[in-house]
Amino acid sequence: MKLTILGCYAATPRTFTNPTSQILEIKNRLFLIDCGEGTQVQLRRNKIKFSKINHIFISHLHGDHFFGLIGLISTFSLLNRTTDLHVHGPKGIKEIIMLQLRLSNSWTNYDLFFHELDSKESEIIFEDDKVTVKTIPLKHRVYTNGFLFEEKIGERKLNLDAVQNYEIDSCYYQKIKNGKDITLEDGKIIENEQLSFDPIPAKSYAFCSDTVYHEDVITIIKNADVLYHEATFLDSEENLASKTLHCTAKQAATIALKSNVKQLILGHYSTRYENIEMFKEEAITIFPEILLADDGKSFEF
C-alpha cells in the first residue's frame, strides 16, 4: 500500500502548496481521493500514470476538494482514454460535471459513471477481489464522507519445503493456498498449517477530511493501519475549528488514539501556519505515531 500526497493544504491553491488530493495504490490499483484545483498537474509532477486511475472518490463539494475534477475528466479525453472512469461523490457532482461538458460541447470518449452518495450511514461503495471501500460519514458544513480502503485477506503462502517433503503434486497447490488440508495417497491427512504460511495481513487506510471532532467515526475506522485525519488548526485556534467544523491536531490525535490505529497522518493544514512541524508537536503529546503529510510526499506501509 502506497499513499502519495498530491495536495494537503486547506482552502486556496498557492504557488507551492496544493489543495486536497491523494493517490492510494493498493494491490496494483490506483485510487484518487479528492481532486482540488491543480490535481492533474500534481499527478504529472509525481509521475502518476493517468491511465491507471479508474476510480475517483470525492469527499465533499467544497472547492478545495473537487475543483480539479472537471479538468482531469477533460484531460482524460484529450489523452484518448478509452477505459471506464468511475466517480464516487456527493449527490450533485454529476450535474456539475455534465453541465460543463454540455456547455463546452465536449463529451468523453470513454464511459463516465457517477456513483452519487447521499446516505448518512457507512456503506460499501466499491468492492472487487482485492479491495473494499466503505464510506465514513463525517460532520462538516456540507454533506461529507471519508473513505476506508481495506485490502481483502489474500491466499495463504505455500511452504515449498513442506510440500516437496510430502511429495505433493503441484495440482494441489491452489487447494493448499485456499487453506484446505491434503489427504496423501496412504490416507494420511496433512493439516494445512503444516503446508502453508499465514497470508500477508490485510492492510487498511482511512481518509477523514473534512470534519469537526466526531467520535462516530471510531467504530468504522477501529484498528486501521493508517489514518489520515484532517488537522486544519492547532489547539490555540480550537474555537475557529469548532466554528468552521474542522479539527485541531490534538483532536485528530485523540481520534487516532481512541480508534487504536497504528499510524496517524496529519493534513489539511490551514495556510495561516508557516511551519507544519507544530502540528506534529501538538499531536504527539496525545498519540505517538504521527506522520505529517506534505505535497509530493509518499508513504509506504
Place this chain on the structure above:
Amino acid sequence: MKLTILGCYAATPRTFTNPTSQILEIKNRLFLIDCGEGTQVQLRRNKIKFSKINHIFISHLHGDHFFGLIGLISTFSLLNRTTDLHVHGPKGIKEIIMLQLRLSNSWTNYDLFFHELDSKESEIIFEDDKVTVKTIPLKHRVYTNGFLFEEKIGERKLNLDAVQNYEIDSCYYQKIKNGKDITLEDGKIIENEQLSFDPIPAKSYAFCSDTVYHEDVITIIKNADVLYHEATFLDSEENLASKTLHCTAKQAATIALKSNVKQLILGHYSTRYENIEMFKEEAITIFPEILLADDGKSFEF
C-alpha cells in the same frame, strides 16, 4: 498598457505550462482575460494583486479558458473581497458558477455580476472614462468572442510656455485641455493648437483566441497596436488546424498583415511542439513584428 501572460498553451495544464489566461493593465485598470485551471496560482506567481481585478472576460466555454474561474471566485471570498466582480462571458457561465456555489453551500461576500454574451455581432461590453471593450466574434467549435480593448483618447497636454506667454488665467486650463480656443481680454482668439499639444495616442489591444482563420475580424481590429492571435499549429498541421477550428502561425500572421496592426503576439501553442521559436520563424515570413507569448512573460506598449 502592460500585458502579462499567465498561460498561453492549448489544451491541458502541465508541470511547466499553463492554459490560457492573461492580465491586461490599462490606465491603472486590471482586466483578466480567460481563466484556465491554475490561473489563481499564476496570479500569485506573477505578483498580481487579486483585489485590483474587477472585470473578467471569458472568450468561450472550453476548459482551457475557464476551468480556473470557479476557484478564483471562491478564493476572492476567502480573501474577504468586498468589491463588486463582473464576469463577461458566453451564456451558460452563470449557471456553471452558481450551481457550484449552491452545491458547496458557499456564497460570495461581494456582489458577483454576470454579463452573458450571445450576440454574433461585435458589441461594446464595457466602457468607462478611460477604456472601451468590444467583442470580436470568432469562429470556433463553440460560441467564442475575442476582445478589443481600446484606450479613450485623453485630454490635450497644456503648453505651459504658451499659456504663460499669453498670461492666460489657470481657470481656463481645463478648457484648453478639452481642445477649446481661448478669447483674450482684447478680443483676440488664440487657437487651441497654439496652447496645447496633442494627447498621448490611445492604444488598443486585440485578443483573438480560439478561432479558425477568420477574415471577418479584420474590420474590427484594423490598425490595433497589438494583436494577440492564437497559433495553435504550424503550417505543417494546417489540416488539423482547419479540422479543429484553430489557426496556424502563418494564418495568424496573415490576419495581422491584413489588419495593419503594429505588433503580433502569438500564443495558444499546441503542446505537441517542443520549441515555440518555430512559430516565430514561420510567422515572420508573412509579417515582420512578431512576439512570442510565454507563461510569465510581460509586454509593455
